[in-house]
Amino acid sequence: xxxxxxxxxxxxxxxxxxxxxxxxxxxxxxxxxxxxxxxxxxxxxxxxxxxxxxxxxxxxxxxxxxxxxxxxxxxxxxxxxxxxxxxxxxxxxxxxxxxxxxxxxxxxxxxxxxxxxxxxxxxxxxxxxxxxxxxxxxxxxxxxxxxxxxxxxxxxxxxxxxxxxxxxxxxxxxxxxxxxxxxxxxxxxxxxxxxxxxxxxxxxxxxxxxxxxxxxxxxxxxxxxxxxxxxxxxxxxxxxxxxxxxxxxxxxxxxxxxxxxxxxxxxxxxxxxxxxxxxxxxxxxxxxxxxxxxxxxxxxxxxxxxxxxxxxxxxxxxxxxxxx
Amino acid sequence: xxxxxxxxxxxxxxxxxxxxxxxxxxxxxxxxxxxxxxxxxxxxxxxxxxxxxxxxxxxxxxxxxxxxxxxxxxxxxxxxxxxxxxxxxxxxxxxxxxxxxxxxxxxxxxxxxxxxxxxxxxxxxxxxxxxxxxxxxxxxxxxxxxxxxxxxxxxxxxxxxxxxxxxxxxxxxxxxxxxxxxxxxxxxxxxxxxxxxxxxxxxxxxxxxxxxxxxxxxxxxxxxxxxxxxxxxxxxxxxxxxxxxxxxxxxxxxxxxxxxxxxxxxxxxxxxxxxxxxxxxxxxxxxxxxxxxxxxxxxxxxxxxxxxxxxxxxxxxxxxxxxx
Numbered sequence: 001x002x003x004x005x006x007x008x009x010x011x012x013x014x015x016x017x018x019x020x021x022x023x024x025x026x027x028x029x030x031x032x033x034x035x036x037x038x039x040x041x042x043x044x045x046x047x048x049x050x051x052x053x054x055x056x057x058x059x060x061x062x063x064x065x066x067x068x069x070x071x072x073x074x075x076x077x078x079x080x081x082x083x084x085x086x087x088x089x090x091x092x093x094x095x096x097x098x099x100x101x102x103x104x105x106x107x108x109x110x111x112x113x114x115x116x117x118x119x120x121x122x123x124x125x126x127x128x129x130x131x132x133x134x135x136x137x138x139x140x141x142x143x144x145x146x147x148x149x150x151x152x153x154x155x156x157x158x159x160x161x162x163x164x165x166x167x168x169x170x171x172x173x174x175x176x177x178x179x180x181x182x183x184x185x186x187x188x189x190x191x192x193x194x195x196x197x198x199x200x201x202x203x204x205x206x207x208x209x210x211x212x213x214x215x216x217x218x219x220x221x222x223x224x225x226x227x228x229x230x231x232x233x234x235x236x237x238x239x240x241x242x243x244x245x246x247x248x249x250x251x252x253x254x255x256x257x258x259x260x261x262x263x264x265x266x267x268x269x270x271x272x273x274x275x276x277x278x279x280x281x282x283x284x285x286x287x288x289x290x291x292x293x294x295x296x297x298x299x300x301x302x303x304x305x306x307x308x309x310x311x312x313x314x315x316x317x318x319x320x321x322x323x324x
Numbered sequence: 325x326x327x328x329x330x331x332x333x334x335x336x337x338x339x340x341x342x343x344x345x346x347x348x349x350x351x352x353x354x355x356x357x358x359x360x361x362x363x364x365x366x367x368x369x370x371x372x373x374x375x376x377x378x379x380x381x382x383x384x385x386x387x388x389x390x391x392x393x394x395x396x397x398x399x400x401x402x403x404x405x406x407x408x409x410x411x412x413x414x415x416x417x418x419x420x421x422x423x424x425x426x427x428x429x430x431x432x433x434x435x436x437x438x439x440x441x442x443x444x445x446x447x448x449x450x451x452x453x454x455x456x457x458x459x460x461x462x463x464x465x466x467x468x469x470x471x472x473x474x475x476x477x478x479x480x481x482x483x484x485x486x487x488x489x490x491x492x493x494x495x496x497x498x499x500x501x502x503x504x505x506x507x508x509x510x511x512x513x514x515x516x517x518x519x520x521x522x523x524x525x526x527x528x529x530x531x532x533x534x535x536x537x538x539x540x541x542x543x544x545x546x547x548x549x550x551x552x553x554x555x556x557x558x559x560x561x562x563x564x565x566x567x568x569x570x571x572x573x574x575x576x577x578x579x580x581x582x583x584x585x586x587x588x589x590x591x592x593x594x595x596x597x598x599x600x601x602x603x604x605x606x607x608x609x610x611x612x613x614x615x616x617x618x619x620x621x622x623x624x625x626x627x628x629x630x631x632x633x634x635x636x637x638x639x640x641x642x643x644x645x646x647x648x
Binding site: 001002004007184185186187189190193212214215216217218219220222223226237247249250253254262263266267269270274285287290291294311312313314317 | 326331509511513539540541543561571573574590594598611635636641
């Protein structure tokens with residue numbers, strides 16, 4: 001059981017990362033208005049959020065720039081134009097996927113860029129590619145984190161090797177990523193223990209990125225806090241692929257460091273997130289996502305089910321239970 | 325951290341209680357159709373649910389029978405008519421609130437009733453009334469449980485005395501009730517520890533009744549399982565007052581005893597719960613409920629906000645933050 005003294009106090013080392021534009025962008029192909037992005041930025045400043053992830057550095061060879069909003073590519077010049085020089089405490093982050101980014105050319109030297117943190121996202125079979133990207137970003141002067149995605153379908157032995165590789169790399173933060181929203185808090189506690197061992201051995205930080213398929217994204221995130229995890233991803237109103245993520249407003253209400261302020265989050269959800277929902281952008285818990293979460297599957301089948309406007313959940317379950 | 329051996333196995337002593345008609349009835353004034361109730365009963369049978377709570381035994385002196393559906397009063401004859409003799413493994417339960425029930429006359433001897441379990445609900449300042457009701461129900465032959473409501477606003481010293489009173493009473497099960505949906509899993513773990521001490525001393529069982537204001541109802545319920553709590557309340561699609569309760573379909577997917585079967589729950593949600601939502605019955609997580617949960621307040625202000633169709637969450641927050 002967690003100690004009361006720890007529950008009433010707070011850890012200075014906690015960092016909150018707003019992933020609304022990045023994970024949320026998967027719901028609307030990154031077509032956020034400039035006004036939305038500016039309001040989000042101002043909200044993060046007021047709320048005391050530590051990092052704002054502005055999107056992906058996706059390869060323009062692989063993805064058509066005319067078919068996505070600009071936050072899929074995050075040109076430095078676009079960031080300067082919408083957000084400005086950002087001479088604030090709030091740091092800016094971007095995600096780059098192994099194999100889907102031209103990082104050598106598209107990620108400039110940090111001194112020439114508005115960005116502070118490069119978040120490398122990788123599958124476990126791509127670790128050497130991830131290590132190259134981590135070294136590249138570190139050499140360019142950035143803080144660097146790494147998400148190993150879909151770890152709930154990886155072998156524990158492989159995962160331990162991958163964590164050792166990251167331990168020996170110059171990465172600053174290693175994320176636990178519950179890509180499919182399949183983890184229960186009790187499983188997360190064991191996973192966090194494994195990651196924390198590497199963190200202690202190599203002087204790294206551990207982060208948590210949760211999905212809400214079973215309405216456990218917030219619960220898993222605060223379980224992670226209790227387990228010593230310091231970097232916490234959240235999105236406003238939980239906006240993110242499929243069932244979405246840990247809700248920023250819930251997380252800010254939970255955290256006790258006085259630098260965090262949850263009222264601006266309430267205002268932002270009221271003025272901007274509810275509007276997106278009214279405009280027809282879909283995210284959040286629904287039965288089809290619970291079903292893929294329970295089965296520890298990628299939510300793509302549930303996203304298709306949602307797009308097709310289907311309501312035959314039991315038929316859907318029978319379709320996906322045979323997919324493994 | 326919970327042991328892996330315990331996570332993969334299961335506890336025979338777990339009991340699942342379907343509270344859809346009772347807590348869900350607070351959303352539609354108990355106007356469920358007979359077809360709905362019969363389908364729910366059949367679903368609970370197929371799903372292996374242990375108890376089905378059919379509603380309240382509310383006083384007909386205090387409440388107008390013309391203004392509520394029959395499940396607010398749960399006449400034995402209505403139960404016989406809709407559900408029948410119930411010669412099954414599934415036991416039937418009813419809730420009776422201290423001070424709002426004519427239990428002496430309205431609760432018959434168990435041998436003359438379809439009911440198996442009387443669930444006494446009390447506030448902490450009504451304990452002597454609760455003890456009288458527990459003794460009355462026990463003398464009539466029933467299994468008896470007791471919910472002390474709103475414990476998150478009670479003094480710990482008072483709560484310990486109340487638990488001792490229940491320990492010395494003939495009650496079988498004592499429920500932890502997170503009436504306002506304000507508890508975090510880490511707080512629940514401490515609360516469960518206190519209740520479990522009484523359970524061990526007096527040979528009682530402990531139950532969990534969660535609300536979903538912070539999307540923690542399911543998380544708190546499975547935290548409770550890990551803490552030794554055996555009786556678990558849930559409702560289909562989480563239907564219950566305000567933000568609702570632990571989702572039955574999530575809970576059944578989590579539990580590992582092969583007697584539980586979550587597919588019938590998926591079918592029931594698809595065919596019946598989604599229909600209620602389409603008909604305009606409101607329940608489930610929304611920002612206004614999160615705000616009352618965070619403030620550890622009764623959700624009545626948020627229920628009013630919802631009924632009035634308001635969307636000015638930040639104004640609402642300013643109204644309620646000054647109410648304490």
